Amino acid sequence: QKEVEQDPGPLSVPEGAIVSLNCTYSNSAFQYFMWYRQYSRKGPELLMYTYSSGNKEDGRFTAQVDKSSKYISLFIRDSQPSDSATYLCAMRGGQDNYGQNFVFGPGTRLSVLP
């Protein structure tokens, strides 16, 4: 079992739909949870990150972390064709363990159809 699991997709939705992207993990030491967006032939771009459990909202994006279930989600509201990309979750230990590596999920490819 990989340390971070993510449905690879591809996931196709119509424009305007609500998109839910999810990751599960096995390492309870993870404290920071990140979501990256990667367009084709580009490097990943950090969308948002959260510390420990809870929700965080930024515009059309909402990140949720449920540490008890070892489950994180990214919701995209009013999805746009420009949101079509691969979405990567990533995780890392806390500040008292910042030497721990970042661990990335395999990514979910999303297509938003006009």
Added chain:
Amino acid sequence: KAGVTQTPRYLIKTRGQQVTLSCSPISGHRSVSWYQQTPGQGLQFLFEYFSETQRNKGNFPGRFSGRQFSNSRSEMNVSTLELGDSALYLCASSRGQGEVEQFFGPGTRLTVL
């Protein structure tokens, strides 16, 4: 502010050769991390440099090495290339060591024939 730059963008090498990739971080950023991205293994951490010292290392063989210069620019070297080293090599910079906010460059696409 200019982003992270990586050179070259594309590279073709043959087995047994060695290669050096270069990364210039965002101005003011002192930490540089390197990652390998492949379809099969995804994005995997190689190493992190801060203040010209390797601070953290992933689970890669010793053929993969790097260094950081006083201006925070970093190079990554892969010796004795294998077919399995074909990948997108990404560099990410951050202000300090181990910071969560990393900014990635566009990557260097290495093909080993």
